[in-house]
Amino acid sequence: MNELLGAAAALASLMALTRWAQAAPTRAWGDGAASSLPARQRAWAVAVGTLLLQTATAIVAAGWAAGIALVLAAWMGLGWLLVLAMNQWPQxxxxxxxxxxxxxxGVCVVTLVVHGLRLGAAH
Incomplete structure (x- = not known):
């Protein structure tokens, strides 16, 4: 089960990576012009929220060190794969x-809710 939670935590980084790619001046998903400040601010907010969500889930699934390592590796690996995919099949x-x-x-949110309920029931 922890492997599935780790995979969900890793895949959650795609939420922020796609938002960031849409806010950045890319040829694949835009016209190459710089995006507006509010779009970049929303992208930052989504990135920070996603990072917190997936880090909490990865820590629940694998512990502190492995959870943080998983999140960092997910951002690097999936970011690289997303850039490759954007260049080949943008839409x-x-x-x-x-x-x-x-x-x-979504799996991360459900996991944290269930984990919180278990902690609450244990006390």
Whole structure:
């Protein structure tokens, strides 16, 4: 079960990576022009929220050291794969990365709620 939670925590990084790629001046998902300040601020907010969500889930699943290492590796690895996919299949990669990211984030939220309920019942 912990492996599935770790995978969900890793995939949740796609939520923030796609938002960031949409806010940055990219050729694949935009016209190459700089995006607006509010779009970049929303991207930062999503990135920080996603980072906190997936780190908490990864720590619940694997412990402190492994959880933090998992999150860092997910951002690097999935970011690299997303850039490769954006260059080959821009629209399809956007759709699927968002779907997979939100699914991973949803599993993270459910995991943390269940974990919180277990802690509350134990006390």
């Amino acid at each position: 399809a990669s956007l759709r699927w990365a968002q779907r997979v990211g939100w699914a991973g984030g």
